[in-house]
Amino acid sequence: MAKATVDADNCVGCAACESTCDASAISIEDGKAVVDQEKCIECGACVSACPVEAISQ
Ligand code: SF4
Numbered sequence: 335m336a337k338a339t340v341d342a343d344n345c346v347g348c349a350a351c352e353s354t355c356d357a358s359a360i361s362i363e364d365g366k367a368v369v370d371q372e373k374c375i376e377c378g379a380c381v382s383a384c385p386v387e388a389i390s391q
């Protein structure tokens with residue numbers, strides 16, 4: 335596993351990933367998800383939660 339990364343071109347800003355992240359590593363900024371690489375514990379929950387496959391690890 336690795337830190338989560340967001341493809342901003344695909345992200346629709348739904349915030350499903352933000353509410354799924356137990357580490358509070360994701361915030362929505364200007365309508366796009368942003369992952370705090372320092373906080374991400376590489377759990378993969380956000381990757382599964384994203385409806386448009388905009389997050390990968
Ligand atoms: S991989 Fe886990 S800890 Fe990292 S941003 Fe996604 S949900 Fe949060």
Ligand code: SF4
Pocket residue numbers: 340344345346347348349350351352366367383384385386387388389
């Ligand atoms: S779940 Fe996917 S589309 Fe929704 S805010 Fe997160 S990265 Fe963007």
